[in-house]
Amino acid sequence: MRYSGYTCWRAVIANVGDEPPGATETWGAAGRVGVIPLTQQRIYWFACINAPANDEEFKRFKVKDLYEHFRHYHAPIPGILRQTKDSALLQNDIYDLKPLKKFAYGNVLLLGDAAHATTPNMGQGACQAIEDAVVLAEELKRHGSYHQAFPAFEQRRLRRTRDIVRQSRAIGQAAQLENSLLIAARDLLLRAMPAALRSKQFEKLYTVDFKGAAF
Ligand SMILES: Cc1cc2nc3c(=O)[nH]c(=O)nc-3n(C[C@H](O)[C@H](O)[C@H](O)COP(=O)(O)OP(=O)(O)OC[C@H]3O[C@@H](n4cnc5c(N)ncnc54)[C@H](O)[C@@H]3O)c2cc1C
Structure with a gap:
């Protein structure tokens, strides 16, 4: 941690x-x-x-x-x-938890905070745990056995959760600045950031890799 x-x-x-x-x-x-x-x-x-x-x-x-x-x-x-x-x-x-390289260990699978505890700066901790549950259910339904389902889950979830942990940590570092010069530079950058770039970041967050399987 x-x-x-x-x-x-x-x-x-x-x-x-x-x-x-x-x-x-x-x-x-x-x-x-x-x-x-x-x-x-x-x-x-x-x-x-x-x-x-x-x-x-x-x-x-x-x-x-x-x-x-x-x-x-x-x-x-x-x-x-x-x-x-x-x-x-x-x-x-x-x-937070430094991003792990694996979530699946034989018949043991890490998910939720145990796999990717994140700082709360993006409000994504519980959201990612819920996404994990949906993806795991999809993969178990698709493969019928944890032997294939757990590695398939890991493959779908590692990168997204790693990116969120990193981005959330970076947001926290920017938000908690105390030095007045750095604060002025941060505020200038945020004001100058084009709205399109800001919404692109949200788009990535809200585009979830669900396969649409009904279960
Ligand atoms: C300040 C703060 C703000 C947050 N804001 C948000 C937010 O806005 N949006 C959001 O999506 N997330 C937010 N989160 C994160 C969110 O709370 C967590 O990501 C989420 O609760 C993780 O769920 P989980 O089920 O993986 O783990 P947990 O909620 O930790 O659940 C694990 C459960 O397992 C139990 N347990 C542990 N060991 C054992 C054992 N040996 N046997 C049986 N039971 C056991 C624990 O008692 C616990 O009930 C915030 C977190 C914090 C700290």
Whole structure:
């Protein structure tokens, strides 16, 4: 496992505002905050701060500490932090798995996080686990035996999951920059990136190698 260099707090809270907030992700030198409206008047938020792994001070962080840390960020971030109860806070250091060269080991097959745990920057961890399940079901149906199905699964899944792990890690590194010169260069590059290039990256993500087998 590889430590990403940042730790993450998250919570789901009731939305007490009149309007649900839009889904946003804010990158700043103090860290990154994401806000995602959910159904039933709830909000999911996360906050990532650069930190040594297993840092004792951050482990003791309460909502008020996060509020102090991010109080200069734009609305609704400080308000959302203030509304969160300590009991709703979840904190985890963020790790990923260096891409493996194999998923199939005889009659043992790795899938989901066991095969390709990724940083959460693309929101793809569980999505890739679900894709694994669909592809495995297809290959088992096609071959009828794990002898052929497991290597066929591996062949279809290695490259896609490896690319996502790498891209997600790179996004995290860009998002967690603290140096003001590097931040200015990153922001300039992102603004200059043609929309067509951005949508091409999404296209790749959403083009899934399903064979369309009904099962
Ligand atoms: C902060 C954060 C944000 C995330 N955001 C997203 C997101 O937006 N979108 C997304 O798609 N993914 C996201 N993920 C990733 C997602 O949670 C994981 O990729 C997903 O849960 C992996 O599923 P899994 O079934 O492979 O593994 P797990 O969910 O880890 O399930 C493995 C299960 O096996 C059990 N287990 C372990 N050992 C044994 C044993 N010996 N016997 C029996 N049971 C055992 C465990 O208790 C666990 O229940 C996020 C992750 C984090 C940390």
